[in-house]
Amino acid sequence: MMKVLMVCSGGMSSSIVVKAIKQEADKKGFPLEIKAVGTGEFDEELKSGGYDLAIVAPQVKHRLSVFQESAKALKVPVEMIVPMGYTPIGAPKVLEQIKKHAK
Amino acid sequence: MERFLKWIEEKLMPPMAKLSEQRHLRAIRDGVISTLSLIIVGSFFLIIAQPPIQSLAKAVAPNVGKIMVPYRLTMGLMSLYAAYGMGYSLSKSYKLDGVSGGVLSLAAFLLTTIPLNVDTFVTAASKAGVQGGKPMGWILPMGNLGGSGMFTAIICMIFAVETMRLLQKYHVTIKMPEQVPESVARSFEALIPAAVIITVLWFIRVWLNFDIQTTIMNLFKPIVNVAGNSLGGVLVPVIFITLLWSAGIHGMSVIGSLIRPIWLVLLDQNTAALSAGHALPNIAVEPFFQWFIWIGGAGATLSLAILLCFSKSEYLKRVGRFSIIPGIFNINEPLIFGVPIVMNPILAIPFILGPVVASIIAYAATAAGLVAKVTVLAPWTLPAPIGAFMATGGDWKAAVLVIINIAVVTVIYYPFFKVYEKKMIEEEKQSEVA
Numbered sequence: 435m436m437k438v439l440m441v442c443s444g445g446m447s448s449s450i451v452v453k454a455i456k457q458e459a460d461k462k463g464f465p466l467e468i469k470a471v472g473t474g475e476f477d478e479e480l481k482s483g484g485y486d487l488a489i490v491a492p493q494v495k496h497r498l499s500v501f502q503e504s505a506k507a508l509k510v511p512v513e514m515i516v517p518m519g520y521t522p523i524g525a526p527k528v529l530e531q532i533k534k535h536a537k
Numbered sequence: 538m539e540r541f542l543k544w545i546e547e548k549l550m551p552p553m554a555k556l557s558e559q560r561h562l563r564a565i566r567d568g569v570i571s572t573l574s575l576i577i578v579g580s581f582f583l584i585i586a587q588p589p590i591q592s593l594a595k596a597v598a599p600n601v602g603k604i605m606v607p608y609r610l611t612m613g614l615m616s617l618y619a620a621y622g623m624g625y626s627l628s629k630s631y632k633l634d635g636v637s638g639g640v641l642s643l644a645a646f647l648l649t650t651i652p653l654n655v656d657t658f659v660t661a662a663s664k665a666g667v668q669g670g671k672p673m674g675w676i677l678p679m680g681n682l683g684g685s686g687m688f689t690a691i692i693c694m695i696f697a698v699e700t701m702r703l704l705q706k707y708h709v710t711i712k713m714p715e716q717v718p719e720s721v722a723r724s725f726e727a728l729i730p731a732a733v734i735i736t737v738l739w740f741i742r743v744w745l746n747f748d749i750q751t752t753i754m755n756l757f758k759p760i761v762n763v764a765g766n767s768l769g770g771v772l773v774p775v776i777f778i779t780l781l782w783s784a785g786i787h788g789m790s791v792i793g794s795l796i797r798p799i800w801l802v803l804l805d806q807n808t809a810a811l812s813a814g815h816a817l818p819n820i821a822v823e824p825f826f827q828w829f830i831w832i833g834g835a836g837a838t839l840s841l842a843i844l845l846c847f848s849k850s851e852y853l854k855r856v857g858r859f860s861i862i863p864g865i866f867n868i869n870e871p872l873i874f875g876v877p878i879v880m881n882p883i884l885a886i887p888f889i890l891g892p893v894v895a896s897i898i899a900y901a902a903t904a905a906g907l908v909a910k911v912t913v914l915a916p917w918t919l920p921a922p923i924g925a926f927m928a929t930g931g932d933w934k935a936a937v938l939v940i941i942n943i944a945v946v947t948v949i950y951y952p953f954f955k956v957y958e959k960k961m962i963e964e965e966k967q968s969e970v971a
Contacts, residue, residue, distance in 0.1 A: 450871055473790075493873070518877060520870060
């Protein structure tokens, strides 16, 4: 089971995308656990969760360096979601991105 | 337009993004946001106490004092809560103890207000025959602890946390032996910073009798007035937010963090006026933007979502279908990245122009007194007409204004949408052939 954390500004829009990604993963038979949080909760959640990967919503790319800093200490890779992937129908693209980090 | 978008992405965005990531501004934003739940709930009590309908107002009149208690202790003490939250966040960002930083910041803020003892007046008044007063010991005037004290709270917070940080950096702290439990050791570490902060503020406020609160308030007054009561105060944030979004950055999270303290001060002035029965002073408070301009999310994209649903392009129709429901609740990232609007030279124009026109209409309608000024911070995920109705304390004309703005913005989007749709349909045909 791969565990992925997605961060967006408030954790609202990402929950829509997360749902689509989860459905896509289920359809493809890829074991995936994925959760969405807002920027404020990112630190705590990443520490507590044992995540394999953190993905960043495109609209908060200006905070990427902050996320990278907190993820570096925990050795969790951080990746930007491709802009067109950040929609319900973009889910397959993001799943491909996630799969690249699967162990 | 394409070059202009590139310019935004390369030139405008980095400094803006950097500014919003600046440590102190981030602390202010996080601290202020931590008080929003209290403000949302508190402002609803104000509306219950001051209902817009005459008959209801009469019914609650005998209990207004009681109903207002939660409002007074939430919005009325807004800066007090923010002082703690901001101090906590700033110390955390320095990897210092958050609770100590929060408490020191709170103390620094409180030291700008002098407690009073009015017992002699109360006793004299009772002797003179005034009923109902009894001695109450020391009391703290609340006037400056609400929104009007926000700027003082910010400055005190920075002073307190920076003092703590510098003293620890140069090792001016009391170090405890290792056997002492960590929590005890931490409270001793805050001892010297506390002594410095308290003594300095006490000296300035009490011995020099320098009124920190009033001075800072006067300093910020011109900015607050411009922000709250001019068309520029509405248009500048609207233009910056839409520009940033069209380069793919969450504009509200960048600009909002800079302006939100001012918006809270403006909101506090409005609610204070409402509870005192005066005319409301300010137009451009955060809910004004939320309900009259950001209908469906930044860029007023609910209008575009409606157009997309009827698109002849297969792709755009799909985008419309999955973005219309979130759009009703003001979530529009699926649309912004789906269409996409980001770095899209055709649709960036109405994305900026639509909200600008909506702002002008809403500002004019409010300034002319056709629509009530906002007093309530309602949760931003409400559908806009309902949110507007609640935010204005129950003015149905506010909901009508929202619907007018949706229609106007739809007209603005339409020609640009058609151009983009044509381009998409051509691309779809080509990929079919291929």
